[in-house]
Amino acid sequence: MTLHGLKDELTPDAGRHLLGVVDFTTKSREITIDSSCPRVSVQLATTISDGFSEVWTTARPVTPGRYGEISYAADGEFLFCAFHLPESHTYADATEAAYADALALTSSLGYRPFRIWHYIGSLNDLNADGLEVYRDFCVGRARVLERHGITHDMPAATVIGAHGGGIVCYLLAHRSGTQVNLENPRQVPAYHYPRQYGPKAPNFARATHLATCDGAAFVYVSGTAGILGHATMHEGDVAGQCRLALDNIAHVIGSGNMFAHDIGSCEGHALTDLSTVKIYVRHRADIPVVREICDAAISGTADVAYLNADICRSDLLVEVEGIVAVRPGP
Numbered sequence: 001m002t003l004h005g006l007k008d009e010l011t012p013d014a015g016r017h018l019l020g021v022v023d024f025t026t027k028s029r030e031i032t033i034d035s036s037c038p039r040v041s042v043q044l045a046t047t048i049s050d051g052f053s054e055v056w057t058t059a060r061p062v063t064p065g066r067y068g069e070i071s072y073a074a075d076g077e078f079l080f081c082a083f084h085l086p087e088s089h090t091y092a093d094a095t096e097a098a099y100a101d102a103l104a105l106t107s108s109l110g111y112r113p114f115r116i117w118h119y120i121g122s123l124n125d126l127n128a129d130g131l132e133v134y135r136d137f138c139v140g141r142a143r144v145l146e147r148h149g150i151t152h153d154m155p156a157a158t159v160i161g162a163h164g165g166g167i168v169c170y171l172l173a174h175r176s177g178t179q180v181n182l183e184n185p186r187q188v189p190a191y192h193y194p195r196q197y198g199p200k201a202p203n204f205a206r207a208t209h210l211a212t213c214d215g216a217a218f219v220y221v222s223g224t225a226g227i228l229g230h231a232t233m234h235e236g237d238v239a240g241q242c243r244l245a246l247d248n249i250a251h252v253i254g255s256g257n258m259f260a261h262d263i264g265s266c267e268g269h270a271l272t273d274l275s276t277v278k279i280y281v282r283h284r285a286d287i288p289v290v291r292e293i294c295d296a297a298i299s300g301t302a303d304v305a306y307l308n309a310d311i312c313r314s315d316l317l318v319e320v321e322g323i324v325a326v327r328p329g330p
């Protein structure tokens with residue numbers, strides 16, 4: 001399974017099969033299952049030309065399906081699934097129900113999630129009860145994880161604002177790979193964040209290393225911001241936050257952290273090893289500054305997308321996620 005890339009076209013390479021397609025586009029649409037896999041839309045492009053598709057492919061034939069509100073496709077080793085919650089006055093209950101279905105689906109089919117993305121409209125606005133929408137989402141997610149006894153072992157994740165359209169969640173899961181969820185010694189684990197950030201802490205790893213059954217290996221880096229410990233740093237300074245976010249990623253994927261998590265040959269990776277990067281910038285006017293900093297740090301051959309989006313704390317101005325292809329698969 002691999003990320004075919006951030007593409008304008010969906011044609012997979014010869015011998016590959018579509019597992020899941022995520023359209024970053026200008027309007028929210030219901031999830032469809034066309035041809036063989038779910039097609040998800042995230043309302044995060046300002047113009048059609050800004051849009052792109054995140055295309056996940058696999059070497060094995062894919063079988064699509066639905067489980068309650070969850071659309072999915074699986075090839076026997078990898079699974080892509082997604083759900084869309086319509087705009088609502090509050091989200092905790094609907095998040096709890098949909099997350100429960102997603103975890104029930106993956107575990108009933110014998111898959112383990114290794115990367116999760118969530119895109120949430122009005123992320124920093126207050127819900128009908130006066131709670132920030134992101135914190136409302138975290139309450140719903142926490143209820144399910146606490147019921148499943150999942151306290152520390154969620155994989156890499158991203159929660160980012162969308163330009164509308166309720167909540168879109170999609171995830172990747174595997175059956176027989178070797179998964180190690182990574183933390184960053186310079187940051188408090190999200191699941192230990194103090195209550196000043198919300199009634200229920202977020203729950204995700206800073207990154208996930210996956211060695212697949214096919215001999216490939218990847219590091220999936222969570223949405224990463226300018227946070228040290230649990231505190232936002234460089235308030236009001238988008239360049240400072242961007243440099244710290246990149247430094248946090250460099251620490252997470254570096255040799256010291258690989259060694260600390262007993263991963264393989266403990267080889268480390270650098271920002272120039274990131275092959276696919278999505279960069280989220282709160283203020284559109286800040287994109288040029290962020291682009292100058294990131295383009296200088298990331299390889300010129302990487303697939304990079306810059307998106308104007310809200311971020312899960314109102315004092316955060318930029319967030320970066322990425323993938324390192326440690327060993328390519330078949």
Ligand SMILES: O=C(O)C1=C[C@@H](O)[C@H](O)C=C1
Pocket residue numbers: 157158159160202203204222223224312319
């Ligand atoms: O709540 C999350 O899962 C999460 C929030 C942000 O810190 C970042 O996008 C990563 C994950």
Ligand SMILES: CC(=O)C(=O)O
Pocket residue numbers: 190202223224225227312313319
């Ligand atoms: C807020 C954020 O980006 C984090 O918890 O990493």
